Amino acid sequence: MSRLSNSLCTFLAATMLAPLPAQAAGDLLVAPTRVVLDGVRGTEVILNNVGAEPATYRISLELRRMTPDGKLDEVTKEEANALEQAALSMIRYAPRRITLAPNQPQAIRIGVRPPQALPDGEYRAHMLFRAIPKAQPVAPQAGEPQGLSIALTPIYGVTIPIIIRKGALQATAAIANGRVETDENGHAFAFDLSRQGDKSTYGEIRVTKPGLDKPLLVARGIAVYAEVEARTVKLPVPAEVAAQLTGPVKIEYFESHSAGGGLIASAQTALK
C-alpha cells in the first residue's frame, strides 16, 4: 500500500508540473499506452483526471480487429472469436468505474487468470478509458423561437492494447511498396507491411535517406496484429518532409527499446 501511494504521490507531483492546456470535464491522462503480459504477474495502468472538474470515468475491455489499412475496427462481444473470448475472460481489472477529483490519479490493477489448458498464442483486448458525460442542461432558446438549437457532446477517451502471450511465439515482417501519397488532407508516406508467424509485430518505423544524418520520418507504435497478414502503414508528413521523400530511401522497422530494439525488417526503395 505504501508502495502504491508513494508512487502515486510522485506521479501526482510530476503531473502537476506538466503544462496543461485549457481543461474540460472528462480530460484524461493514461499511462502506460501499451501493456504486454507474459505470465501471471499483473500490472497497473494510471488514469489521471487532468480536467478542471471532477469526472466519473468508466474503464472497459473492448475488442478491436486490425483491418488491411491498419485501422482498428470495433468488434462486439457477440462477434468475438475464440481467441478474443479467451482474452476477455482471462483479463481481470479493477476498478471499472471511478470518480476522480481534478489531478487525482488512480491505479487500475490488471491481472491475468489464464485457464489451465490455454493453448499457446497471443491474446488481446483493448482497454477503453472514457469519462461518463454529465446530464446536459437544455440550452435556453431565448429570442430565436423558430430555430433549432443543437448540442452535440463528444464522449472522448483512449484505448490501449492489453496483450497476453503464452508459449514461444515467433513473427517476422517485410516491407514493400514505399510511396508518397497526396490527397486533400495533405501528404502521407505509405508502405505495405506484411507479417508471418503466430504473434504480432510492434515497433518503430524509421525512414532514412543517404546523405542525411537524421531520419526523415520516425513513427513509434506501429503494430501488425496477428489477425492480419499485411497492412498498409500511412503516416502523415508535413510538406517539407514530403518534398524530401524522393529518390532512394531506406525504410526500417525496429522493435521497441523495451523489447530489445532489434531490426525486424528493412527495405531499400526508390521513391518517385
Added chain:
Amino acid sequence: MFNKAKLLTAGSAVMAVALVSTSANAATANADARATILDQITVTKTSDLDFGTIVVGATGGNATLSAASGAVNCAAALVCSGTTSAAAFSVAGTAGETVDITVDSTVNLLSGTDSMTASLASSDATLVLAGGDSFTVGGTLAVGANQATGDYVGNFDVTVNYQ
C-alpha cells in the same frame, strides 16, 4: 528534479516505484532507487462541436461544418446564425508515437420525439505525435423539411487508439 522535468518534457510520465531496501534489518542497508518511465497519453477537449442556431423553412437541407475552419456552410433553404465551432482536442504524449483517431461516423440527435442525423468526420485519422498535436471533428447535419424546432441533443464517441 532536473531529471524529472527533463523526462516530462519528453512527454513521459515518471512513476517512482519505490526505494527498495535490500536488507531492512542491516545496520548499513543498501538502497536501490528504481524509477519506471511510462509512456503517457493526455487527451483534452478544447472546443465543442457547435452548429450555432439554424432556422428551417418548408424545404430542408444540409448544414456542413468544416472540421478545418469551424465555419458552417448552409443550404439555401436554411438560415444559419450564431457562433459555430468544430470540436477540437489536443493530444499530448511521447514524441514520435503514432495514434489513430476514430470518430462515430453518424450521430442521431433527439428533441423529444423529433430526430435529425449528422454525419461526422475527423480532421486526422492518424497522428505521429510531435508536440502540440491536435485534431478537430466537423460534420454535416441533415435538416429535414419543416424540421420541428427544439433543442436537439446527441452524443458521439471520439477515441484515441494506441496500436
